[in-house]
Amino acid sequence: MIVRDKPGFFRLFFIFRLSVMERIYPQLLFVMGLSALVVSGHLYKPDIIPSAAGAPFALIGIALSIFLGFRNNACYDRWWEARKLWGHLVAINRDLPRQTLLLEVRGPDAIKARLRLLYLSIIFTQKLVDHLRDGNTSTAALQRSLDEQDLKAIHSARNAPEHITYLMGETLAQLRQSNVISDIEFSMFDRTIGEISGVLTACERLRNTPVPFGYTLLLHRTAYLFCFLLPFGFADALGFATPLAAGVVAYAFFGLDALSEELEEPFGTSPNDLPIAAIATMIEIGLRNALGETDLQEPPQPQDFVLL
Template sequence: MIVRETPNILRLFLEVRGSVIRRIYPRVLIVMVMSAIVVWAHIRDPKLVPLVDGAPFYLIGLTLSIFLGFRNNACYDRWWEGRRLWGHLLARSRDLARQTLILQQHEEPAAAGRERLIRLNIVLVEDLVRHLRYGDRLSQNVETLLSREEQHQLLQSSNSPNYILQLMGECLSRLSGKGYLTDIEFGILDRTVSGMNDVIAGCERLRNTPVPFGYTLLLHRTAYLFCFLLPFGLANMLGPITPLAAGIIAYTFFGLDALGDELEMPFGTMPNDLPIAAIARSIEITLREALGEKELPEMAVPVDSVLL
């Protein structure tokens, strides 16, 4: 996610970091070069390169912009739902740290069980980042807080966050079996863990169910065809400045298209994706504070104005 102050009017046009211009500028340049060739060829031989009335292009451009707007709204809804899910995970983690305070009223094994639950929560949020971003390396916290056997089982599991939830469930069952939790207290804590499972399922749904490919393909093709044919409709009216106008229009359509691609999969590592690793770090700090630790990890900071 891009984290920075709003640039002034000069830097607004010159800023490149965090924008989609790096992804789309080759396509924009191609459109501008094609426009220059069309204008030059028409001036040299109007019969060889005839121009057409620009009115149909205005109607097509209006329709295309509406459909691109619909797609971007759908992709932004996915991005915002992902942020809501991680906000819900933060809330459930705080609930777990607060609700397990009842275990400190009992003897030492109960307090150790509380610490185990909270540390498993730390492992859960960090491994969820790895799971959603298709990572293959365990984080340092996971390697520190889980035993060798648990790490092996985690890597062998087809759904590693679900395996960690099972470990949390086993810990709760042991505490309940030893009489440290009443049935009501066990039910409250189990619902909190179930809320984390709802978050994981929601994140996996977003990751595994993209916007229908046929819809995306139709918009991609239409945007390309429109921008490549646009010079034939503008050159008759704009003349030598056709490449500039076509470039601005291509930047708008290709930019909206590329931005929709980034927002469609909100858990990736593109500049406009969600900073789930930073949120996971925030949850870790909150949980370590709940354990009374004083040496806490630092909050994640943006690198080149991008927070991941």
Template sequence: MIVRDRPGLLRLFFILRGSIVLRILPQVLVIFVLSAGVVWARATHPGWVPAFNGAPFALLGIALSVFLGFRNNACYDRWWEARKDWGQLLYTVRDLGRQTLVLDREGQGGKEPKAARRQLLRLAMAFGHALVCHLRPGGDATKPRRFLSAGQLAGFEASRNRPDFLLRQMGQVLAELLAGGYVSDIQYTVLESTLGRMSAVLAACERIRNTPVPFGYTLLLHRTAYLFCFLLPFGFADVLHWGTPFITGLVAYTFFGLDALGDELEEPFGTRLNALPIEALADTMEINLREALGETDLPSLPQPKGHVLM
């Protein structure tokens, strides 16, 4: 995700990092060159290329703008919902760190509750990092493994849904605490409901990742946008003359840009510049939980590199 102060008006026109200019530049250049060719042909050899009335293009452009706006709103809703889910996960694990303070004591036969609290919070740290790898294939898979014992690691590697495996491990720890009489029924219910909220975040993120915007809708907009931009020079070459390449290039930048931006927002857990910084959020959760355990040798909070936070 791009993290930077809002630039001034002059710099706003020259910023490339975080924009979609580089992605759509080839298409815009093609439209520009095509428009220049059409204008040249209409001026020197009018019979070579056809000319259309530009009025229908205005109506089609309005309709296409509305459809692109609807799609971008739908994609932004996915992006924002994903951000809310990760925000919920962040405060849920903070709740877990506070709720487990009831275990920060020695049991009758040793240090069972205290060790169980540490195990729960370390599993929660592993959960955040495992969720990043689950949603963003190719992530740093070594991060969740640091918090697992040898026995847990074997099951973790064999699991098809590793975040859910970690939740089951946390549930097992709670069940053992209840069976040992270290927590009351009410305390167990509160802690179990916290795990339920973490599981709900996992399910919500999986739903977003595995249910894209309907392909037919996206395909229709892609085709219409490209067809509109390729035909546009033929409708305005006789009216705008050599201004046609610049006007059609600007229109192509707008439509192709909205289309490309919608593609990026549709995948909030991806690795493009406008994706959510879920790796940084998982690192933040780890730092918060390590602090809850009383650790003092903590790394600094994640910072953007080159105005990008991943």
């Protein structure tokens, strides 16, 4: 996610890095170059390169802009839903240390179980990042809290975050079996773990269900064809100003198309994607602080205005 102060009015026009222009400038240059060739050819060889009426292009442009707006809204809804899910995960991990405080006064086994639950929650968030980004982060929390058997099971699991929720449930079941917690307390903890599992399921749904490809392909092709044919409709009316006008229109259409592609995959590592790794690190800092640890890492900071 891009993290920076809002630039001033004039500086806003000259920002290139981290803007969508980085991705689309080759297409813009092609459209403007093609426009210059069409205008020149129409001026000197009108019988070979004719012009067309501009009215149909205006109507098509309006319809295309509406369709692009719909797709952009659909992709932003995916991005915003993903952000709400990770916000909910932050809230859960702020409640869990408070809920487990009752274990601190119920003997050494209960204290050990609380430590295990909170560390498993730390590991869950880190492994969820790996699960959504196809990474493999090695966390210190794994070595601190789990025995060799659990470590091997997590590393070999096809779905590591899901397996971690099983381990958390197993810990709760042992506490209930030994009467360390009551039925009501077990239900409270189990509901919290269920919410954690719900976040995992919803994130998997977003990751594995993209915007329908046919819809994306249709708009992508239409936008390119419109921008490539646009100079023929403006050649008579605008003359050599056509490349500039075509470039502005192409910037809007290609920019919306490229931006919606980034928002469609909110868990990726593009500049406009969600900083889920940073959020997971903040969750770890919060949970370790709740455990009374003092050797906490520094909160993540953006690198070159980007926080991942």
